[in-house]
Amino acid sequence: MKRQNILLLLACVAITVAPLLFIKSGDEKKEIFTGADGQAEGVISKISPDYKPWFEPFWEPPSGEIEGLLFGLQAAIGAGLIGYCIGFYRGRGAAKE
Amino acid sequence: MHIMEGYLPVTHAIGWTAATVPFLGYGIKKLGAQLRKHPENRLLLGASTGFVFVLSSLKIPSVTGSCSHPTGIGFGTTLFGPGIMFVSGFVVLLFQALLLAHGGLTTLGANTFSMAIVGGLVAWGVYRAGATLRLPFALSVFLAAMLSDLATYVTTSLQLALAFPDPAGGFAASAVKFLSIFALTQIPLAIIEGLLSVFVMNLLRAHAAQQLAALSIPAAQSSTKTNP
Numbered sequence: 001m002k003r004q005n006i007l008l009l010l011a012c013v014a015i016t017v018a019p020l021l022f023i024k025s026g027d028e029k030k031e032i033f034t035g036a037d038g039q040a041e042g043v044i045s046k047i048s049p050d051y052k053p054w055f056e057p058f059w060e061p062p063s064g065e066i067e068g069l070l071f072g073l074q075a076a077i078g079a080g081l082i083g084y085c086i087g088f089y090r091g092r093g094a095a096k097e
Numbered sequence: 098m099h100i101m102e103g104y105l106p107v108t109h110a111i112g113w114t115a116a117t118v119p120f121l122g123y124g125i126k127k128l129g130a131q132l133r134k135h136p137e138n139r140l141l142l143g144a145s146t147g148f149v150f151v152l153s154s155l156k157i158p159s160v161t162g163s164c165s166h167p168t169g170i171g172f173g174t175t176l177f178g179p180g181i182m183f184v185s186g187f188v189v190l191l192f193q194a195l196l197l198a199h200g201g202l203t204t205l206g207a208n209t210f211s212m213a214i215v216g217g218l219v220a221w222g223v224y225r226a227g228a229t230l231r232l233p234f235a236l237s238v239f240l241a242a243m244l245s246d247l248a249t250y251v252t253t254s255l256q257l258a259l260a261f262p263d264p265a266g267g268f269a270a271s272a273v274k275f276l277s278i279f280a281l282t283q284i285p286l287a288i289i290e291g292l293l294s295v296f297v298m299n300l301l302r303a304h305a306a307q308q309l310a311a312l313s314i315p316a317a318q319s320s321t322k323t324n325p
Binding site for chain 2: 001004005008009011012015016018019020023025032033034035036037039040041043044047048051053054055056057058059060061067070071072074075077078079080081082084085086088089090093
């Protein structure tokens, strides 16, 4: 199990890093690795140039930093929940033995 | 897979919301029953929802030169079935709509439909099919998580194509455009989601075999002593 898990994580890292190494922006000014959600927005404005979003978010993170903070918070909450659960069962298993 | 706030026409926004409500109601009922009958499963429910929180916050670069994120719905579905994960997915999407301006309230119905409902149902279908075909357990988990992730992004593409058909080629041409953004980008990410789902399942099987057995998850084959 332990070896399989190490291999699983290594595979994830490899799949994540490969595009960063091999994909280069042809045009220096053009940013790559932008969000797919945002690109879809671009396609919408091409298909229906007249479409106007009819609702605005009540609140938007005022900067990329704040957005990063909240995404970090989201990941931390999730990782905390998983870690607590596994740690609890692991500790209980160890106490029984 | 987040359709941005305001980016679905009013009728579509209402339609997807209406389609989502009964599934969400079913999920809430399932969650309530689970908590009443098996309060000991609270930790695993928390971990399943935590997995959705983590995976949907990870924006990962892909071979298409853009970034997207996995969904994490498949993992919890293999433990609890699809209903409860409808609720988990909804909670995460609500968090992102309110705090991150990712997705939105008008598109919450459509986004919940693609991520939590289609994602959950596909994960459950694939997982059950894997069990019927007697595939190795880890492979079933992997395929369930991976295909659930892909199905979510295919659904988003179709939702957008329905709302914004191409003036020349109609729905089909538009679907191709959205699929080329979402589905291709998602393939490596879906594989990562599959691998991470097996990773967490392995940890749980090693340390919480009893709790998983109560949810009819088979024990790991090799002896998994928790001692280092």
